[in-house]
Amino acid sequence: MTERILITGAAGGVGTLMRPRLAADDRILRLLDIAELPAAGDGERVEIVQTSITDMAAMEQACEGVSAVVHLGGHSLEQVWSQILEVNINGTYTVLEAARRQGIKRVVLASSNHAVGFFQKAEGEAGDYLFPRPDTNYGVSKVAVEALGSLFADRYGMDVICVRIGSCFERPKDTRMLSTWLSPDDGARLFEACLTTPAPGFRVVWGISDNTRRWFSLDEARKLGYESKDDSEVYADEVIAAHGEPDPSSLAQSYLGGVWVGPDFDTAIKEAKEAGR
Template identity: 75%
Template sequence: MTARILITGAAGRVGTFLRSRLAAEGRVLRLLDIAELPAAAEGENVEIVQATLTDMATMEAATRDVDAVIHLGGYSLEESWDKILHVNIDGTHTVLEAARRSGVRRVVLASSNHAVGYVERANGTAGDYLFPRPDTYYGVSKVAKEALGSLYADRYGMDVIALRIGSCFEKPLDVRMLASWLSPDDCARLCEACLSVPSPGFRVVWGVSANKRGWFSLDEARALGYEPQDDSETYAPEVLARDGELDPSSYAAKYVGGAWCGPDFDTAAKEAGR
């Protein structure tokens, strides 16, 4: 079992989900975030690091004596190019390079469906290694994250797994998420598989649950040893009663990235003031 795991972005939603679910006897979770993190509870085997992931010296210290890194840190929504470049792209390079310098052999990267957001749903099942078609600057940062992971795997022999996470919430928030949902428990199961599979090299896998309405491949995730247990269908009656079925002509129905492919997410135009 992996003894010490560094989780960046540990104060965020997914990091919070994993904090309790990855706890195990003999394991230390080193939790890093620029935001304040709750102190360790009684009996909780965690190390709290409040720091930025964009500083190399800080990250070298944070990756010392670590067996694996789960890199969740960064902006989780669309932001200006400068912010995305500095935190999501440069920050990922800093995390990977610090891990290399510290001798960390395994890194799990939180990628996203938005790395391939402009893939049309009509094309059928979304494969694990879809060619990048980002829908936003945020999506571009996830493509860059995958590319950096590939580089560090090939050049330095690190094991790097990029998880194209669909929608990780306690329960699906809308009709689109009935296809893309990743339950918190399944998220932990997927991370455990990524941490324990022998010598994976570089992989790109979808991070979704076993959703009846899903259309994302689970082949590569299952090849790692992931066995999802949850299904968004449990919540379908509630969601459909509230929202109805998707309009087939909507961005949410047409594209992997959903509404992020629409005009409201055109950050370049907004920054240019037109």
């Protein structure tokens, strides 16, 4: 039997990496983004939907006939509060409510390390359910994403898994990512586990490869059936040669949110300066 999976934010970085990796003979990927998406390639079983995750009517239509939703849509970097509120928070509510109205029982939500960015690495391995300490407007939106997921799981009996993604790129870009990296292949393995594990209820898991230098727990992800096969250490010599040895006292190495806890990401102050206040 063919299943249909809706992926929001499919034109983004993670969505682009997951598109070929989540493809399967018995699966149709319905790819949704406000940006233009490449058309289906030869033999590719995809449906393209260009719309906003904040449009309830459009999202209800996009959710029709869908088995599960992987919600990656939204701003992936820090933005002014109005944009974060409308796209990341209201957009996530819209996706969940549209899924509920269409009877979809499984939703995977993209959260982030920035939901807990003000925790220091020195406080020990970051647990899966580490209490929120967001570092930015964006971080607050990911706390809200998790809260909305919890609400829809408890009130409506949906299975909702929030994945606190570290850094999902083809390879680590700097020394910090040697600790936070989620390889694209491991990302697909984790999303597959989230989509297929029986009756997970509500979960919060770290989206991380089993890196030698990782700071984050893999306990909950492993309970879902996730098995990491990649380790950033294979890139360590190359990355350190390019960027130098990591400075343990730097923001990047001291905080789960890295430089996002610093003054360059104080969005309210930057907005006030721009407005002349």
